[in-house]
Amino acid sequence: MPYRPQLIAIVVLLASSLRAAEPTADVFVAPNGNDAWSGRLAAANADRTDGPLVSLDAARFKVRDIRLQSPDRKSPVTVMFRGGMYRLAMPVAFAAVDSGSGAASPTQYVAYPDETPVLSGGEIIVGWKVQPDGRWSVKLDDVKSGRWNFSQLFVNGQRRMRPRAPKDGYFHIASRVESPNAKPGRGDDRFRFTAGDIRPDWKNLSDVEVISFHPWFTSMLRIDKVDPATRIVSFTGHTRTDAAFGLLSAGMRYLVDNVAEALDEPGEWYLDRPTGVLTYIPMPGETPATATVIAPWLEKLITLEVPAGRTPIESLMFKGLSFAHTNWVTPADGSSISQAAVSVNAAVSIAGARQLEIRDCTFTQLGTYGLEIGRDASDITVADCRFVDLGTGGIKVGTTGIPAKGSNITHRVIVRNNLIAHLGRIHPAAVGVWIGHAADVSVEHNDIYDLYYTGISSGWTWGFRPTKNSGIQIRNNHIHHLGQSVLSDMAGIYTLGASPYSVLEFNRIHDVTRDKYGGWGIYYDEGSAGYASSNNLLYRTQDGGFHQHYGEDNRFENNVILDSTEVAWGPTRLDSSQTPGQVREKPAFYFERNIVSGWGSASVVRPEAAGKLFMDHPELLKVDRNLYWNGGAEPQFKHLSLADWRKLGHDKASVVADPKLGNPDDANFRVPDDSPAVGLGFKPFDISKAGRQNGGPADLDPKRWPRWFPPSTGGPKRIADDFESTPVGSVAEFAQTSEEPPAATLRVTDAVAFEGKRSLKFADAPKLKAAFNPHLYWSPHYRKGVVTAKFALRSDGAAIAHEWRGPGYPYATGPALFLSGSGKLKVGSTELLTVPKGTWMTVEIQCPVGTAAAKYDVRITLADGTMKEVKGLACSPDFKELDWFGFSAAGDRGEAYLDALELQVK
Incomplete structure (x- = not known):
């Protein structure tokens, strides 16, 4: 059946299309094309004997032929896609033979001017029957046979939710129950629930999933059995660790997902796998005749990967394309994924490649991360793209481990001018941009918002261990509406481990809220070293604009912190995780020439900042020439007055004065030149360029982007x-x-x-x-x-x-x-x-x-x-x-x- 325009409504709305008066290309591809044709025509000829190709794979092979025939070509080879949906039967795997030929002759896969091609891993669902109660149903034979399973559904360009309980808020674990099969390092596989929260007579009980909310990640566990007498639910798998943060402990929040008996609200759907019947409750105004309903098959769409040590893929460009409809299904033994949901795949993955450009592309309606730039990748540019409505996060750069001998660290990567929003719809711990082991990475001028965890995460080394990270540049980003009271221990920008010559500057970060703790603006976590933060505007961050767990030789200078709900800033520790209590020789950080205005606690700093360890080693905190203002009240540093704080050597030249600031939400916010902070050496900076250039305002319309996870209420009152x-x-x-x-x-x-x-x-x-x-x-x-x-x-x-x-x-x-x-x-x-x-x-x-x-x-x-x-x-x-x-x-x-x-x- 023809591809309905509703599917690409979201893409058309977001995309900025290529424009050319008379488009020319070496190869054309169209949804109504034919892989037996030449591909030299943008549309079929009158007698339909020639015209565009129909698939990306056929286009790749056509490009190989062109390269063989013209090995010395000095101009780009261009493949142009007409608008519409291209359903991929399997992921398209690029190899070194698909490379372009240097800067003079790259291979370009681009959209036809003013049209939106969508490379899709999904299938349009047809054959709906309207039941007497208004529900739609359709039987899917591939589901009944066991060939197909999916946990996402998209209707008219919007993600729809499976039925879950409770409808509002969360259930809470009544008590932890140790497993009789407990092993060292293995987490929990059962807990006791409150009567009525979980039922043994639910339909397809093995398809019901429990989502438990740990401090900074979630576990998704499939039910194995329910004992109503003891009120113990057991799972087919277990949580990822037996550390306290990984257990299924009393009071922990959880949701029960995919409960057939909870299917009762418009926009909800349920897939009965044994019968293959998909049921959907339509939203007001939706009809089978006008709705486009898509369910995903594939988890990946495109791979650009070669084995380590082999000839790399190089000189490719993708421009104006959309990547949509990937799947993610909880494995049979459950899922308990680490911080940042880092092990989840991406729809498009790169490894063993260089000189690639991804421009003006859209990644949407995915169950996974959008893009992964992994092992042995270099000189990669991701610019002017949109990563919107994703089950996991936006972009991953680098690797989770230091590259093995013979492999190169991911380096020279630019992530610029992208919209990265409405993420974490399956894995709330996902981040907007994750940087693991990598060097010379620039993340700049991006809009990042509506996530349930961190905006940008840099580094993947805990403690003072060796790392090859360096030269991370995070500049001019607009990062906001993070956490949203779902998880803990997060920030607008979060760092781990040493990364010399790394800079965080001119970022606007605001509206960061958490569950129990840790909603910060900038957060130097375990062993962070070599980071310098300056000229950042940080406001409405629940636990403060700046926090350092432990680290050394970091700088936080010439920043503005406004309106923290709790304290404004502060460290936690001075030592290393390997040798608790052993103090490092270098200063933990420099906190100088900052404006700190408005905090909700009695103390301007975290309690630890005035604790014994810090009082014994005041020389390791370099704090001075800051301006403090909280309505005229003298700042307290936990139990220390400003005078006592100064006796430790801190803030000797700092002042308490009105900084004369305006509204931080003003796009052109600026510290005035007559602010008393200027006399302390503070240099006013221009924050108006933070975010996408010509990107427009943030879209936080709750009707278009409803909350996927409710805010934590902190447990029973x-x-x-x-x-x-x-x-x-x-x-x-x-x-x-x-x-x-x-x-x-x-x-x-x-x-x-x-x-x-x-x-x-x-x-x-x-x-x-x-x-x-x-x-x-x-x-x-x-x-x-x-x-x-x-x-x-x-x-x-x-x-x-x-x-x-x-x-x-x-x-x-x-x-x-x-x-x-x-x-x-x-x-x-x-x-x-x-x-x-x-x-x-x-x-x-x-x-x-x-x-x-x-x-x-x-x-x-x-x-x-x-x-x-x-x-x-x-x-x-x-x-x-x-x-x-x-x-x-x-x-x-x-x-x-x-x-x-x-x-x-x-």
């Missing part, structure tokens, strides 16, 4: 557990539990209870690895209001400590109590009363959060009715958020019990 619904012998639900079995455990028991039949039993023991084990805690993330906690506690000889903590480390402490093994109860530093051994007491604590220097009230009631109340107890001066609410066994023997727990904020 009310925590209540009487342990009655938790199986005996299991850990507490929605809490993080740490034990040292078999002697030191923390499990639900039916031997003792305050109410009902069950409680949570602490069993302590001597000679543990950690004296505070066993322990557990909840993460309520309460930021504002009055928090009330109620619980019943009983000691049968064990000592129990209860504490509230703020975020980060070192953390601020809120309410605290300690019950000794002999029954002595202390609240704060006050000894209150003695609780008879083996009897219950109830505790009620009230404490406000949201303001520093909070005070709390405690009421204790014993089993005999004795009541004791204490009011106005002091928290740590900087306690104002409740992120950790926990109980620890604080002795070396005995047992204790917890029951009737309630925690809420109003």
Whole structure:
């Protein structure tokens, strides 16, 4: 059937087409062409005996013939594609024989003027039947036979969603469940869920996928079985690591995808693989007669790859083409992909190639990354392209490992003037531009927005290990609306490892929000070294404009940081990951001549910046000649006043003054020449050129680009557990539990209870690895209001400590109590009363959060009715958020019990 115009509506809208009065080419290709024809005509002749070719593969072979006939040709060989859809039956593999002949005679694959050719890995779905309830259905024999499976669907140029639960927000894991087949390094393959969240009677249960949200990546696991009695769901695979961040822990968010019973909203679809029936609920106004529905077959479209050490592919150009409709299906044993979803393939991949240009092309409606420039690639230019609506990320440059002997590091790559937006629709951890092991890479004048993770990531070496990276230039990019409260530990620009002579400048970065932590503007992560950031405008970045985990000899100078929700800037560590506590000799970074205006915390810096390690080595932080302004209030540096901060040698020449700034959203934003910052040596800079040149405004229309993953709400706002619904012998639900079995455990028991039949039993023991084990805690993330906690506690000889903590480390402490093994109860530093051994007491604590220097009230009631109340107890001066609410066994023997727990904020 003819290719309907709706399919390319998005491409036509975005593309800037080639223009020529009378197009000429060596080879023409058209959707209505014929590979038996000569390809010398742009359209079929009258009697249809000659005309354009119909396929890219046939065009490649035709070019080979031309090169053989004219080996000394000094002009380009041009293949021109007419508009329309070219369905690829398999990926097209270019080889060295397809190369051009130097700069004088490259081979060019280009679009016909004012037309949009689409190289597609998909198939148009036809034969729809409208059911009585308005749903459309069609039987696909290739699906039923097992030849075809897909997890993306595109209707009239827009991505459609499979049915998932819940419809709003997330489910949360009730408790972690260790696998009986656990092995070192292997992650989790099961968890306990809350009743009703997952059902064993769902249709095609093995096709249902659980998407769990770890701090900086996701796991996509297929259900193996569901046990309704224990409420344990098991998977066919496991998460990627047994490190804490890779486990399926209590309270972790998850979605359940591809649930047939959840198919109930317009725009949703479901593929019943056993029957081959595809069902779609149309959007208002859609009809089978006018809709173009496309499902993908291929994961890759084009490869330009040769083995290491072989003759490279060279001198090729692709211009004005569109690459669309690639597949990505969760493997049978699940998927738990590393940071940046870096191992996901790309629709177009390059390796062993040089002198390639990709210009004015569109990568859209893909399940994968758009483009990968990998091993042994050099002199590659990607310019004026659009990477829009992708399941993963935009562009990957370089490799995940240092090239082996005989291979060259990816180098001399230019990524310029591209639109990179609306990404991460399958893998939210994907990034706009990822740079691994590579050198001399320039990323400039790009618009990067609407992602759920980092905008540009540079480097792939953790710690101070050897690397060949150098000369990374990230300039004049407009990067915004990242994270969107879905993942943590991200930034507009993120770096890893050493990269000498690397520059980050004239970038406009804003609106970066995260889940639990780490929404920064510029982030030097583990071992970053040799980076210089200057003349960047960073605003509305949740955790600050600048952060360094640890690294050395980095610079952050002459930048503007505005309106951070939390602190404005700060480091975390000075040491290396290989030798914790060992301090490097070179300065960690230079933070000088910056404007820092507007932050939401009591401290301008992260707490660690004023911690012991930094106070012991102030010479390793070079901080001076900065301007601070927060409405006139003197800045605090955690517990240090500005005067105390200066005693460490920091900010001696800095000032507190109004910088006289305008609206940072103004395209022509500029620090005025009469700003007091200029007197400190700050040099006003022009940020108006950040982003694409003549690119137009960002398209954030929620109707065209709906949110694919909802923002995190931080977990349940009310925590209540009487342990009655938790199986005996299991850990507490929605809490993080740490034990040292078999002697030191923390499990639900039916031997003792305050109410009902069950409680949570602490069993302590001597000679543990950690004296505070066993322990557990909840993460309520309460930021504002009055928090009330109620619980019943009983000691049968064990000592129990209860504490509230703020975020980060070192953390601020809120309410605290300690019950000794002999029954002595202390609240704060006050000894209150003695609780008879083996009897219950109830505790009620009230404490406000949201303001520093909070005070709390405690009421204790014993089993005999004795009541004791204490009011106005002091928290740590900087306690104002409740992120950790926990109980620890604080002795070396005995047992204790917890029951009737309630925690809420109003």
